[in-house]
Amino acid sequence: MTGTLYGVGLGPGDPDLMTLKAHRLIAGADVIAYPAPAGGDSFARSIAAGAIREDATEIIIPIPMAIERFPAQDIYDKAVADIRPHLDAGRNVVTLCEGDPFFYGSFMYLFARLADDYPTEIVPGVASMTACAAVAATPLCARNEVLTVIPGPLEEDELKARLSASGAAAIMKVGRYLPKLRTVIDDLGLTSRATYIERATLPNEKRMMLADAPEKAPYFSMILIAGSDPYASH
């Protein structure tokens, strides 16, 4: 009898936006696993902290700062080596995932290595994207609008092509790409439709029109571009 590997979405940051299922699984977990920047605090763990048992075994997946976006695959080989003995011994392992596990999440690297050998279950969570729309008080997409979800690190030409073809758009992972994104959005005449949001649903969240955004953006920031559907805004 092997244990089950769970990938549990925690939502965007406010612990109150965890699902009932996520909360219950975490509160019952003997073993939890989560990413943390080398030498820093884990954002995922901080969301779930109130539900974690004091006697839970914690497996930390250390993410070196320099490669935070595309971690070297050997980090996950190491994490898998830490996780396998628990699953083999019949203990469930609950992996804490910011947002939703399968929406630009790193859980897929564990999943790819373990899903053939153990029962796995993905528990979806509130994605940062819809949380940002809630904070911005602006519908993300309406009726038959196409929504394009665009990672900020893309090259300028591709960003332009994607944004000019799209109605509504959400630009993820803004962070240090903010100056480039501002230029592209401005060149396309979309600045008046663009909202900037950082740390959505956390106590220090900010939302403003992109034109009023600060010069530096944290990693957890996003730009939403409203579609042209008149029913989508008030």
Next chain:
Amino acid sequence: MTGTLYGVGLGPGDPDLMTLKAHRLIAGADVIAYPAPAGGDSFARSIAAGAIREDATEIIIPIPMAIERFPAQDIYDKAVADIRPHLDAGRNVVTLCEGDPFFYGSFMYLFARLADDYPTEIVPGVASMTACAAVAATPLCARNEVLTVIPGPLEEDELKARLSASGAAAIMKVGRYLPKLRTVIDDLGLTSRATYIERATLPNEKRMMLADAPEKAPYFSMILIAGSDPYASH
């Protein structure tokens, strides 16, 4: 002192995927509002049923079947007339929304009519899209992939243009458009990357490759097209 209008995302269908916040707001609500097909049961209410107080006042927003996708705006004028007296009397009104309120949701029509006059709060929920990825056990998008979210009712030419330009894609509102979507996806050579999911997270959910999908799809069905990132699948 007026009441607050809440738009509360309920997630994709499994009541266990409601957020802690949604559950608490519903359990405390004197007045709830929700859409229901004329003469039928409300899907939104069914998700929240276990949390609704017996003495809660329930405002039903009747959606005629024939125009379920784009309800006539007078339906919302009528709903607003039912809701205003409660807000004016200082009672909060909790509006139940399938999935996420601002991700192709109809709550925006109430929001557009009431947000200037009353305090409003949007509580994001788990979107059907990420729930489908969880059920399909396939990451929706990875690393720097673009994800295009496409409503199934679009014209064939636009569907083709959108799908051929995109990496990963999620096609919403499949329902009666399934035959057209199959043709387009097949013409583009994408069938082997396409997964069909219906009623995700409900007891009668189904997931299969699109090639094996039934001839008729219910309204709550979706097609996910995996991107080409090798790390996104196992």
